[in-house]
Amino acid sequence: MFPNTTKFLVVDDFATMRKIIKKVLTELGYTNVxxxxxxxxxxxxxxxxxxxGKPYEFIISDWNMPGMQGIDLLKACKADPRFKSTPFMLVTAESEQKHILEAAKAxxxxxxxxxxxxxxxxxxxERVYAKHYPSAKAS
Structure with missing residues (x-):
């Protein structure tokens, strides 16, 4: 699993959802959120x-947001060599196959x-960690 010092960015237009995700991360031992x-x-x-020199090491973003949607943030990050390898998780109410495919392609x-x-x-x-760090042992 990711080290407890991992720096997270939680992106969501709904403050309550940000609090929920932050609380879960805190329960898992992460405080740099x-x-x-x-x-x-x-x-x-x-x-x-x-x-x-203090980059985010994991981004958790809602899909549906005003301004810039999570899928567009994902595409922007993956298009930039500096952030291409940063783990990025989308949180969504959408479970449609086309959305899942679009996110996978991005x-x-x-x-x-x-x-x-x-x-x-x-x-x-844990799955993201295994995907990004395949040689690391699961803890």
Missing amino acids: EEADDGKTALPMIQAAHDA GVSDYVVKPFNSQTLKGKM
Whole structure:
């Protein structure tokens, strides 16, 4: 699993959902969690954190947001060599096959369908870790 020092960015236009995800991450032992309320806010934060030498190591973003949707934030991150390998998880109420395919094509690490519980998020994070760090032993 990811080290407890992993730096997370949680992106969601709904403050309650950001709090829920942050609470789950805290329960899992992660304390370095920052928030953004949409992709338009998140992208400059991602760039600034990288430029400051403290990049986000895992991005969890809602799909449906005003300003810039999560899928567009994902595409922007994957198009930039600096963020291409950053684990990126989409959280969505959409479970339609076309959305899942679009996210997979765009390079999403995994996705979580709302509603979800802490065990579901933890399981998805473990899968992302195994995908991004295949030689690491599961802890």
